[in-house]
Structures are given as structure tokens and as C-alpha cells.
Amino acid sequence: MTLPSLLAQTLTSYCATPGTAVHVVEVGGSSVQSAIFEAGVVTFVDGPVPEASGEGYAFTSPGLVIDGRVWGATQVGWDDIDAWRELGYRRRPDVSMNDAEAAALGEWLLREERPNSLLYAGIGTGLGGAMIIDGEVVPVDLSHQLGFGDSLCDGCRKGCLNAQIGGQYLPTDLSQHDKRRIVEQLATGINGARIPPHTVVVLAGGLVRRSHPDLVGALREQLDGVFAVEASAAPKAAKSAAYVGLFERLTEVRRAEAPARQDT
Numbered sequence: 001m002t003l004p005s006l007l008a009q010t011l012t013s014y015c016a017t018p019g020t021a022v023h024v025v026e027v028g029g030s031s032v033q034s035a036i037f038e039a040g041v042v043t044f045v046d047g048p049v050p051e052a053s054g055e056g057y058a059f060t061s062p063g064l065v066i067d068g069r070v071w072g073a074t075q076v077g078w079d080d081i082d083a084w085r086e087l088g089y090r091r092r093p094d095v096s097m098n099d100a101e102a103a104a105l106g107e108w109l110l111r112e113e114r115p116n117s118l119l120y121a122g123i124g125t126g127l128g129g130a131m132i133i134d135g136e137v138v139p140v141d142l143s144h145q146l147g148f149g150d151s152l153c154d155g156c157r158k159g160c161l162n163a164q165i166g167g168q169y170l171p172t173d174l175s176q177h178d179k180r181r182i183v184e185q186l187a188t189g190i191n192g193a194r195i196p197p198h199t200v201v202v203l204a205g206g207l208v209r210r211s212h213p214d215l216v217g218a219l220r221e222q223l224d225g226v227f228a229v230e231a232s233a234a235p236k237a238a239k240s241a242a243y244v245g246l247f248e249r250l251t252e253v254r255r256a257e258a259p260a261r262q263d264t
């Protein structure tokens with residue numbers, strides 16, 4: 001499933017004028033990918049597409065993301081930057097959000113059976129963590145949770161979980177020993193995050209999806225009897241499930257802008 005059908009329908013009505021498209025841009029530590037929705041179909045392309053701003057666009061990146069401005073995305077080299085300008089856009093995005101939060105929302109939306117609570121843990125150049133409860137993004141203390149040793153994180157400058165298992169802090173080739181340590185420390189972080197019982201944990205991120213999908217099974221074993229662990233529901237072509245979360249937020253913005261339209 002590329003998009004939940006209800007979301008695809010809403011997006012289609014969003015682009016009511018033939019030939020218009022909406023798109024979302026996902027910036028990560030290693031690459032930028034856009035997802036374009038046009039005539040009911042999602043197409044993934046490399047890089048931003050500022051020339052296709054169409055009827056709207058959304059943007060996501062690591063760090064604190066507010067109204068297209070980004071703070072503390074050390075893996076991208078962005079701190080207090082108008083990211084949309086950096087990407088060549090002439091106007092602010094209609095929607096912008098943190099990448100782990102967008103991916104968590106996307107993972108939740110892509111599931112046939114949506115759990116009451118879902119914890120997203122994404123290992124890419126960094127460790128991203130986000131929580132969805134009843135369809136809403138809520139704060140969770142995962143990637144910068146403290147108590148994981150003396151190695152300092154570029155972001156919080158403390159010995160957090162990200163400094164142990166974020167991709168930029170890991171060796172290029174992971175040994176079995178490295179993988180065991182990643183899974184054990186991540187499980188400790190999840191158990192320490194005070195999340196509700198019956199939360200579904202989704203382990204994804206570029207490092208897991210592209211290079212080490214076996215980490216999902218290893219974490220499942222480690223958390224056996226405590227939390228269910230699932231792999232990403234995003235299609236292979238997508239960088240992550242973030243595009244789904246961004247498209248959903250775009251439709252919410254449109255809905256809020258034009259409440260009268262819903263009745264006609």
C-alpha cells in the first residue's frame with residue numbers, strides 16, 4: 001500500500017484542478033527524497049522539486065522543525081536555518097515537521113489495524129524516536145534518553161542513547177557483537193521510555209531497512225512478552241513512511257482552511 005485509500009481520495013480532491021500536484025520532501029543525513037502525488041499516484045524522486053510546488057508542499061527533516069525552519073539537525077549540518085531556502089524553494093512549506101514524527105504518523109496510517117499506541121524508532125544517521133497515541137503525535141523520551149555512557153551526542157552534548165546507536169556513531173560494518181549491543185541498548189531505552197502497555201514498536205530507518213533488516217527480529221526477541229515489534233510498512237521505494245504522515249498533515253491544513261468545502 002502506497003497510501004491509505006481515504007487519504008488518497010482526500011488528496012485527489014485537494015488537487016481538484018487537473019494537472020496540479022502536491023508533494024512532500026524528506027531530508028535525511030544521507031539523501032533527500034520527494035514524493036509527488038498527481039492523478040492519484042505517488043511517484044518518488046531524488047532531491048527536492050521546488051519547480052513543482054503546485055498546490056502545496058510539505059517538508060520534513062531531523063531536528064526541531066517549525067514552519068520550515070530547522071534547529072539542531074547536526075547530521076544535515078542545519079541549525080537555525082530556513083531549510084526551504086536551502087532546498088531552493090521560494091516560499092515556506094504548508095506543513096513541516098520532524099522526520100521521526102512524520103514517519104511515526106505514516107507507519108500508523110499505513111497499518112490495516114492501527115494500534116492505540118505506536119512507538120517509532122528509526123536508525124539512520126541518527127536515532128529518531130516518536131510516539132503516536134490515538135492518531136496523535138505525543139512527546140516521548142527515546143533518542144536523547146540519558147544514562148548510556150560517556151560518548152557525547154552532537155545534538156544534546158550528553159551521553160544519550162543516540163550517541164550509542166545513531167548511525168553516525170556506529171562502525172561502517174556492524175559485527176554480531178555491535179548488533180547485539182544496539183538491540184540491547186535500544187530495548188533498555190524503550191523500556192525506560194514509560195510508554196503504554198500494548199504499544200507496537202516499529203523499528204525502521206535507513207540503516208535497518210536497507211542494510212540490517214535482521215535487527216527487527218533481534219529486537220523482537222529482546223522485547224518478547226513486553227512489546228510487539230514490527231518492521232516498516234512503507235514501500236521499498238520510499239525513504240521512510242514520513243511521506244504518508246506529511247500528506248496527511250497537508251490534507252488537515254486544507255481542511256482547516258476551507259471548512260465550508262466539507263459540506264458541499
Ligand SMILES: [Zn+2]
Nearest residue numbers: 144153156160
Ligand atoms: Zn543526544
